[in-house]
Amino acid sequence: MRRSAEPDPSGEQAPHWWQRAVFYQVYVRSFADSDGDGVGDLEGIRSRLGYLELLGVDALWLTPFFRSPMADHGYDVADPRAVDPLFGDLAAFDRLVTDAHAHGIKVTIDVVPNHTSDQHAWFQEALAAAPGSRERARYLFRDGDQPPNNWVSVFGGPAWTRVPDGQWYLHLFTPQQPDLNWDNSEVRADLVETLRFWLDRGVDGFRIDVAHGMAKPAGLPDMPEYLRSVTGAQAHGVDDPRFDNDEVHEVHRLIRKVADEYPDTMAVGEIWVQTDTQFAKYVRQDELHLGFNFALVDADFDADAVRRAIDLSLEAVSRSAAPPTWTLSNHDVVRHVTRYGGSELGARRARAMALVQLALPGVVYLYNGEELGLPNVELPDWALQDPLWERSGHTDRGRDGARVPLPWEGTEPPFAFSEGTNTWLPIPPEWAGLTVERQLEDPDSMLSLYRQALELRKTHAGFSGTDIEWYGAPPGCFAYRRKGGGLICALNTSGAPVPLPPGEILLSSGPIPTTDLPPETAVWLI
Structure with missing residues (x-):
């Protein structure tokens, strides 16, 4: 069912909902x-929509809930147009979609186009078929006494199985x-069918998993030796033939074409590339609406590093x-x-960076639990489930520490x-002080800070405009101003207090007892 766009009564081009x-x-x-x-499951999410509305978010991104044997926690999809019974139906x-919309919240979902599960009907058909068959042409099968090239899996070990x-x-x-095999017309047609299936059910957009993947270079040339010992889905260089091949942009143009049939829907790509030039190609006019830029993820808690990430x-x-x-x-x-130092130090820095991030123009993605100040959890070996743990020979503990269930x-x-x-991963008892219940009652909690910041971001005129300008600042500090609305955001990552910029304090990440901005603190002024 196609959706029609709502006209702007003023006759002007209103910003799309996803642009901010x-x-x-x-x-x-x-x-x-x-x-x-x-x-966790879909009904669980639906039961907490009131909390998400109270928090003040505009949209959800749901990780995969499709039918899957769960070799990679749902990113191995056996049927992209069915819900796994583990999560509901x-x-x-x-x-969930109906109720989320009633709460004023959009719903976007993951799409995993680079690969399927080995339990997908297509792959089972390929295993039963002969070399050179139509069934095998949907995947990347090759002949040879040895693996076709030296590629390794980003989870460790060889990228080829016989x-x-x-x-x-x-x-x-x-x-x-x-x-x-994205050179295969059936593969492309199936993605179109999947996108339309969920759009017809009312979803508002997609997050494209491994958006820099899919396309493989002709001849499948070897990868540089220096990359073969590095694990992790984000670990690759500009000369890695496994990713960011030019033909991938044809896939994104296909996705954009389908999204354009459903007004005011969007697609965002998970894009791990090394340069701004590479990144810019994914968000061209006829490709993705948004691209995840991970510069802030990669930046240390250092004013110069954060400013450089923002500029890039x-x-x-x-x-x-x-x-x-x-x-x-x-x-x-x-x-x-945890990245910022853990414990009270990491929490203070995380509070400061929340204000830095939420004051910037554009789009913000929050990860569930960050509004509670959750740290990574040091899980026991027996609890680890991430395939990185096994595939790396127990040298990479994987990502489970960031995936522990939320305390309510x-x-x-x-x-x-x-x-x-x-619970599927154990929740540490020391999270008793970080529950939603405890933090809602505490005006100084991380959750209260996020709620105030999100409300101001949505309603205060100081956040208008799409550009920023930098102020001069002492070493270890920065300050920028939103050029449209005049909001000033200042950050102090140095070891000493520094004078506050002029203006009235709107919100701060920590106490400001004097006219100085304390270390590890950010402030909004107007």
Whole structure:
């Protein structure tokens, strides 16, 4: 069912909702469990929509909830147009979308076009078919006594697995995630069918997983030796033939064409590339509406590093219609409270960076739990489930520490995340002080800071405009002003207090007892 765009009564071109939205990433397994099995689900999300409205976010991004054997927690998709029973069913998804819209919240979902599960009907058909068949042409099968090239999986180990008839198939992730062949017309048609299936059910957009993947270079040349020992989905260089090949832009033009059939829907890409020039190609007028720029994720808590990340991010979209996109954490990286030093130090710095991020023009993506100040969790070996742990020979502990379920209320695990006692990853008892319940009652909590900041960002005229200008600032500090509305954001990462810029304090990340800005503190002034 096609949706018509709402005309602007003024006759002017109104900004699209996604051009300045705050998205909230829901890691579905870890948000809220409705049936007591210890795994989050769609009904759990629906039960917490009131909280998300209270928080003040504009849209959700749901990680994969599709039918899957869960070799990579849902990013190995066996049927992209079905809900896995672990998370609910299509009726539950429809209820979630309807209720989210009633709360004024948009819903976007993950799409995983680079690969399928090895349990996908297509791959099972390929295994049963002969070399050279139509069924195998949907994937990347090759002949040879040895692997076709030296590529390694980003999870560690070889990127090729041999089947009984002697052919090899490519998998840039686990062997249970065979890569699709994007030169194949059936593969392209199937993606179009998937996009339309969910758009017809009312979704407002997509997050494209591994958006710099999909296309493979002709001849599948070897990768540089220096990259073969590096694991992680973000670990690759400009000369890595596994990613960022020019033909990938044809896939994004296809996605954009479908989205344009449904007015006011959008697509954002997970784009791990090395240069602004590479990044800019993904957000051209006929490609993705938004691109995740991970410059802030990669920046240390240092004013010069953060300013450089901001400048690079603004430059990357300066020649396109896409607004900049900001994020500090997601399910693939260490939570920023921990990255910034952990404990009270990390929390103070995380509070400061929340204000830096939310004062910037463009789009913000929050990761569930960052508004609670959750740190990474040091999990015991027995609890680890990320395929990185096994594939690296137990040298890379993986991403599970950033995926622990959220604490909602009470004084003991599972903190009302689930009615059951066992959760898919154990929740530490020391999170008793970080629950939503505790923080809602505390005006000085991280959650209260986020709520105030999101409300101001949405309603205060100081946040208008799409450009910033920098002020002179002492070493270890910076200050910028929103050129349209006049809001000033200042950050002090030095070890000593510095004079505040002129203006009335709107919000600060910590106490400001004098006319100086304390270390590890950010402030908004008007």
